Amino acid sequence: MLSVVEESHEKKINMAHLAIVGSHAINGVAAIHSDILRKTVFKYFYEMMPEKFQNKTNGITPRRWLRLCNPLLSELISDNIGEEWIVDLYELRKLKPFENDSKFLTKLAQVKLENKEAFAMYLSKHHGIEVDPHSMFDTHVKRIHEYKRQLLNALHIITLYNRLKANPDRDVVPRTVFIGGKAAPGYHTAKLIIKLINCIAE
DSSP: OOOSBOOSSSOOBOHHHHHHHHOSOEEESSHHHHHHIIIIITHHHHHHOGGGEEEOOOOOOHIIIIIITOHHHHHHHHHHHOSGGGTOGGGGGGGGGGTTOHHHHHHHHHHHHHHHHHHHHHHHHHHOOOOOTTSEEEEEESOOOGGGTHHHHHHHHHHHHHHHHHOTTOOOOOEEEEEEOOOOTTOHHHHHHHHHHHHHHO
16 A cells, blocks of 8 residues: 555556655645545555645745736735735735725726736737737636636637627627646647637637
8 A cells, every 4th residue: 555666466666656755745736635635545655654745725926926927916006005915915805995996996907907908019029919908808727627617618709709790789898818728748638629729719
């Protein structure tokens, strides 16, 4: 159960076991996944060295994904609640009183528009793709996998297109759809999903 060399007729190295033995820490990417590792998948390893098993929930690093990548929004937040949120995300709760503040919401809308305009300019300059920054940016960026529903999203795009073709005068919000991600090398279905998405784009 703990052997690095599988105890079968043909001796093979169990890479998962080798990784556990040789690693400083074993991280689950969500609390439920970490519990599964501890209680079932690697139960005996956990009982032998519980200190190695940790949980690192997927998420963003505020300093990287908000402070650096979205300086306009960071500035708006800091101007209204101070800079403590940079090291303590719970401080963002102080934005709650601004949810109906027309002045704040107008500034927030302006920040969003300026960011969309900058992205539209980047797309135009580097890829020759023109998008309307005043449209809704419908974005789906993650690893391509059936359970992550990119296929469902692709079918939704087709449905929206067909509805518009059937009724060109239909009152709809302009929408620009961005789908990004990569598939595992051997995941044939995911690659077909990518092909479908590209066919829809064309």
